[in-house]
Amino acid sequence: MKKRLVVAITGASGAVYGVRMLQVLSQLDDWESHLVISSSGALTALHELTMRRPEIEALADVVHNVRDIGASIASGSFQCDGMVIAPCSMRTLAAVAHGLADNLITRAADVMLKERRRLVLLARETPLNLAHLRNMTAVTxxxxxxxxPMPAFYNLPGTIDDIVNHTVGRTLDLFNVEHAGLLQRWQGLKKTAALVKESVSREHLISI
Known part of the structure; x- marks a missing residue:
């Protein structure tokens, strides 16, 4: 049986993260994606990516209506490897933190928690107020x-795609999804150390 990952897209900035995740999963034969998009998530994706809901849904193996609390992913008996909410709005974060299973996204997230399955929230807001921080503590x-989705710069990103792919790759790592080409993994400071050593040697020669 294929491994299953539930992907939810909510109404925070960063719809590209959820969409890119679906694109990667669609290329993997051993993974099956289950998608849920909130109405705000669809609106944000249209604004940020000029992608309409059907275009995003076409990337997923299975699509669920956010209002369908009777969907398969609403039950703990549904076997899957976890769920990622990308991006996760502060409203969704708060609902998950307080067990408010008021739509399919928050219900499925609640299922992940009660079944002790992996739930990853790409919480997107800045700056953070105390309610945000407390809710992050609660869900943790x-x-x-x-x-x-904080960008890393040790990989020397040159494009927005580089930044997005790094975050998506690191997120998929949390589910042990094997992927290639998404990110440059840290190899240590050997190259930087060599450059520093060369620079110090030059300065020493100049001083002589």
């Missing part, structure tokens, strides 16, 4: 992983 204590 419940067993979720809060992974804000």
């Amino acid at each position: 204590e419940l067993g979720a992983i809060v992974a804000p």
